[in-house]
Amino acid sequence: MVFNALALGARSLRTRPSPRLVRHFAASAKQAKENQSFKSQLYESTQQRLKRERAEQEKFAQYQTQSPAGRSAALIFALVFFSTGAYYLGSLKPAALPTTSTTPLSDIGPAKHNVSISNLQAAWADFVEILGKENVSTSVGDVEMHSGSDWSSYTPKEGEKPFLILYPSTTEEVSRIMKICHQRIIPVTPYSGGTSLEGHFASTRGGVCVDFRRMDRILALHKPDMDVVVQPAVGWEELNAEIAKDGLFFPPDPGPGAMIGGMVGTGCSGTNAYRYGTMREWVLSLTVVLADGTIIHTRQRPRKSSAGYDLTKLFIGGEGTLGLVTEATLKLTVKPQSENVAVASFGTIHRAAECVTKVVEAGIPVAGVEILDDVQMKCINASGTTSRQWKESPTLFFKFTGTPNAVKEQIGLVKKIVSTTSGNSFEFARDQDEMAELWSARKEALWSVLAMKKNPDDHVWTTDVAVPISRLPDIIEATKEDLTKHGLLAGICGHVGDGNFHSIILFSETERSIAEGVVHRMVKRAVEMEGTVTGEHGVGLVKRDYLEHEVGVTTVDTMRRVSLDIHSHSTPDSKYTFVYTHGAYH
Numbered sequence: 001m002v003f004n005a006l007a008l009g010a011r012s013l014r015t016r017p018s019p020r021l022v023r024h025f026a027a028s029a030k031q032a033k034e035n036q037s038f039k040s041q042l043y044e045s046t047q048q049r050l051k052r053e054r055a056e057q058e059k060f061a062q063y064q065t066q067s068p069a070g071r072s073a074a075l076i077f078a079l080v081f082f083s084t085g086a087y088y089l090g091s092l093k094p095a096a097l098p099t100t101s102t103t104p105l106s107d108i109g110p111a112k113h114n115v116s117i118s119n120l121q122a123a124w125a126d127f128v129e130i131l132g133k134e135n136v137s138t139s140v141g142d143v144e145m146h147s148g149s150d151w152s153s154y155t156p157k158e159g160e161k162p163f164l165i166l167y168p169s170t171t172e173e174v175s176r177i178m179k180i181c182h183q184r185i186i187p188v189t190p191y192s193g194g195t196s197l198e199g200h201f202a203s204t205r206g207g208v209c210v211d212f213r214r215m216d217r218i219l220a221l222h223k224p225d226m227d228v229v230v231q232p233a234v235g236w237e238e239l240n241a242e243i244a245k246d247g248l249f250f251p252p253d254p255g256p257g258a259m260i261g262g263m264v265g266t267g268c269s270g271t272n273a274y275r276y277g278t279m280r281e282w283v284l285s286l287t288v289v290l291a292d293g294t295i296i297h298t299r300q301r302p303r304k305s306s307a308g309y310d311l312t313k314l315f316i317g318g319e320g321t322l323g324l325v326t327e328a329t330l331k332l333t334v335k336p337q338s339e340n341v342a343v344a345s346f347g348t349i350h351r352a353a354e355c356v357t358k359v360v361e362a363g364i365p366v367a368g369v370e371i372l373d374d375v376q377m378k379c380i381n382a383s384g385t386t387s388r389q390w391k392e393s394p395t396l397f398f399k400f401t402g403t404p405n406a407v408k409e410q411i412g413l414v415k416k417i418v419s420t421t422s423g424n425s426f427e428f429a430r431d432q433d434e435m436a437e438l439w440s441a442r443k444e445a446l447w448s449v450l451a452m453k454k455n456p457d458d459h460v461w462t463t464d465v466a467v468p469i470s471r472l473p474d475i476i477e478a479t480k481e482d483l484t485k486h487g488l489l490a491g492i493c494g495h496v497g498d499g500n501f502h503s504i505i506l507f508s509e510t511e512r513s514i515a516e517g518v519v520h521r522m523v524k525r526a527v528e529m530e531g532t533v534t535g536e537h538g539v540g541l542v543k544r545d546y547l548e549h550e551v552g553v554t555t556v557d558t559m560r561r562v563s564l565d566i567h568s569h570s571t572p573d574s575k576y577t578f579v580y581t582h583g584a585y586h
Contacts (some may be wrong), residue, residue: 219231367401
């Protein structure tokens with residue numbers, strides 16, 4: 001094209017008349033025009049106009065007599081012609097490709113969304129068409145419930161609320177919702193059980209909240225294969241109650257009320273993690289809806305596969321930043337033949353943590369081991385959340401599973417280790433009722449601290465870290481000293497068999513900065529001990545600024561690149577739009 005233009009320019013130069021001839025021609029034309037009468041000029045102009053009008057009328061008449069098929073063909077030809085031309089012109093300057101393997105936050109700028117009332121009201125009509133009016137809620141109660149909770153460590157700011165709540169019942173409905181949000185650039189926050197602790201479901205950008213409560217079915221149980229397909233609002237407790245009828249068991253057991261969707265999102269674990277591992281080990285495959293409504297299935301049901309990227313584990317722990325989980329295929333195991341619980345008390349928290357280290361070093365396959373400090377035990381007694389009174393000293397709770405003989409052997413071995421680490425007492429359950437009673441204290445830890453509120457405006461901050469097991473006694477002792485020094489009421493508990501512990505801090509609004517300082521130092525210690533800023537709660541809003549300190553800036557930039565590549569898109573008035581509005585990677 002450039003060559004032809006240059007050639008045309010050259011020919012124009014060769015055939016152009018000399019300046020003298022041009023001036024002479026112009027003068028002659030001007031003189032001739034002046035010699036013409038006004039009448040003849042007017043007549044000539046009118047004749048030319050009439051000729052043009054007749055030509056246009058004939059052209060229109062010819063179009064009218066043309067068949068509809070012919071007109072359609074002509075229209076299609078015109079569209080194809082101009083589209084091809086536009087594409088060709090656009091391809092002359094293609095969009096610049098990324099030049100790095102990571103994406104720093106500074107390179108993308110803030111995410112922009114359209115949360116204007118007019119846009120959201122128009123979307124409301126679209127959502128009603130998909131779900132029915134009864135499943136699209138703007139009631140004040142629903143909006144408040146989906147904005148935060150009393151047990152969340154994050155306090156939503158003014159205006160951090162969803163505009164409306166959506167209740168889909170199928171993957172297809174979720175896909176249609178996301179297509180609308182994608183087109184209208186509306187931020188989305190997913191919600192299942194609402195039991196998360198680090199501010200995961202606070203709608204910091206407004207928009208809509210997708211609540212999966214209607215997607216609570218067990219879709220398929222494959223007993224011979226020991227796996228089950230469930231929707232995201234199935235609770236782990238309800239799942240275990242159902243599959244126990246077939247002698248099966250799903251090990252991850254976080255807080256009561258947790259549901260599979262949130263458990264996948266945070267990569268949770270629970271009291272059984274020491275023996276059985278975390279959620280990541282128990283998810284075979286996922287059905288996920290991406291930001292633009294695309295539905296993907298991460299893999300099939302076999303226990304092993306080397307087919308490509310492990311997208312299943314990519315989405316586990318994604319906290320909604322990569323897509324919305326609408327189905328999960330979970331691994332199951334055989335329900336243990338026998339189980340039991342034992343409780344041991346100690347003089348100091350350091351002694352109790354040392355006992356845990358020795359049990360792990362001895363290779364005793366206990367199902368779980370939990371620690372509660374003296375303050376936590378006092379809260380449990382004062383709150384009356386259990387049916388008995390406990391010794392108000394640092395306490396270990398052990399869970400044993402296996403054959404009857406194996407359980408008996410494990411109890412004997414642990415009892416010996418407790419005695420060698422200055423344990424003050426050791427008690428094990430003699431029947432199912434005692435077992436439930438002994439274990440109940442651990443499950444009531446959070447609620448017992450909440451019950452100690454002095455006024456309704458008090459807050460609770462539940463946070464967790466994890467360190468290599470050998471450093472566990474040191475970090476627990478240092479954290480406890482820090483809490484005591486600053487006069488905060490706080491219980492310490494955790495799944496210490498895998499180096500993970502929690503601090504449940506009660507504080508007033510005037511003590512917020514003190515609580516923030518304690519949590520900051522707790523997290524800093526964990527990272528310095530080669531640990532993690534969160535063992536199972538997830539990053540959420542509270543821990544996202546710490547992630548760079550744990551894994552490094554470039555690692556977080558890589559996470560951001562993955563997130564952008566999966567579901568970002570450009571629009572005339574928005575650079576990027578995201579599924580989740582405030583995850584760790586944005």
